[in-house]
């Protein structure tokens with residue numbers, strides 16, 4: 001069996017997506033997601049200039065060998081662009097493998113470990129009252145787990161406050177928009193949100209919060225401690241994780257569960273955090289961490305230390321990634337939770353899929369492969385539109401973490 005061709009499809013049904021389609025001499029094709037929010041065209045170039053020419057003539061059944069070829073062969077290893085390009089190839093090859101076997105990908109991974117996949121949605125508001133109401137909306141939709149993010153008085157465009165009830169897309173301008181941040185104001189306000197949420201809705205639902213890399217280790221430890229009475233499912237990205245040791249300080253001071261990893265792109269980013277039990281959930285994703293082939297290695301390492309998966313699932317991960325993630329989540333023994341930021345109807349129309357939402361859970365389908373396709377005619381109606389993630393500055397103008 002041979003790869004006879006491959007092409008990259010860039011489409012923007014409300015936001016940009018990068019999709020790789022791989023053709024074979026058996027007439028079977030597969031698709032993969034390579035979207036990198038705000039830097040999409042770098043992955044397009046990497047795929048078109050440096051990956052696709054190497055793939056032609058290769059045997060698509062050799063998923064592991066092609067992964068090793070693309071990882072080791074690049075010489076310059078790791079990084080978000082390289083690993084997303086590898087992920088796009090990997091997802092497409094698993095899709096082809098499933099179609100050839102007549103099986104959904106979760107069967108190829110090892111079969112079902114569960115039926116439904118517990119997901120969490122994104123409730124947010126400009127202040128505590130609005131956010132409390134938004135959480136109620138997600139409860140009414142049947143979610144068992146809800147992430148809550150609030151605007152903070154005195155902070156311009158604080159992270160996580162969307163522009164609509166269900167859809168949250170942070171990439172918002174042709175050049176990065178500038179938002180503000182003030183840790184002291186946030187530390188004085190965020191715990192009050194969770195106090196109000198528990199007072200209003202009790203403890204029957206999981207609540208999550210995303211620190212989005214904004215706190216120093218000491219501040220993160222302080223926030224984790226202040227949130228303990230509200231029994232969060234997790235506090236995510238509480239402090240930048242390049243220095244994995246920083247989590248030792250946080251861990252010493254709080255039992256609030258910690259999650260990290262949506263910006264990780266290989267097992268090396270997470271190895272020390274997992275082996276030292278510094279986190280409870282690993283958020284690495286199929287698209288961000290080199291595809292299913294590498295993500296299951298991360299999950300296996302995590303399982304040795306009772307760390308569970310909590311894959312990132314924001315709107316900037318395409319339905320192709322969501323489809324693959326659900327097959328992964330259906331198989332992985334140490335599953336924790338799956339993030340599920342709903343895509344818009346336009347996006348869903350471009351990417352027809354067989355997964356569905358019911359009673360707070362997502363269910364992958366039984367279609368051979370990963371169960372997601374791309375309508376290229378429709379995709380062509382949405383040309384690429386430059387969009388960047390915002391940047392954040394402190395009140396004195398210091399660059400900070402968005």
Ligand SMILES: O=C(O)[C@@H](O)[C@@H](O)[C@H](O)[C@H](O)CO
Pocket residue numbers: 037170210212262312313314315316339389
């Ligand atoms: O946990 C999350 O969902 C966020 O961290 C993301 O929405 C993140 O801001 C975006 O994926 C960035 O593109």
Ligand SMILES: [Mg+2]
Pocket residue numbers: 210212236237262
């Ligand atoms: Mg996050």
